[in-house]
Amino acid sequence: MLTKVFPxxxxxxxxxxxxxxxxxxAPLGPGAEEGTLSFRVYRDPARPDYLLFVEHFASQEAYDAHTGSAAYKELIAGRFADLIxxxxxxxxxLLVAIP
Structure with missing residues (x-):
């Protein structure tokens, strides 16, 4: 499993x-991708203008497919990137997990 974290x-x-x-x-990209195991985005109520992405992928290939998708290119690499x-x-x- 590949885990990506983006502050x-x-x-x-x-x-x-x-x-x-x-x-x-979320539903157009990660929600429709077989190799995306989880996609979570957190806000910090004490810190405006900040998001934390935590993503899990089955493999590097799954991550590459995620970042190569049309939804990613339009919404994240395109419109979202202008806000960063x-x-x-x-x-x-992963070191420890409790189901």
Missing amino acids: IELKAGRQEEAEELVREF VEFVEIDHE
């Missing part, structure tokens, strides 16, 4: 717009 700083005042795009993207100040892509390996 994302948004442009000031763009939180609501970013959240709307993520809600639109900075993001970091961090790969993680």
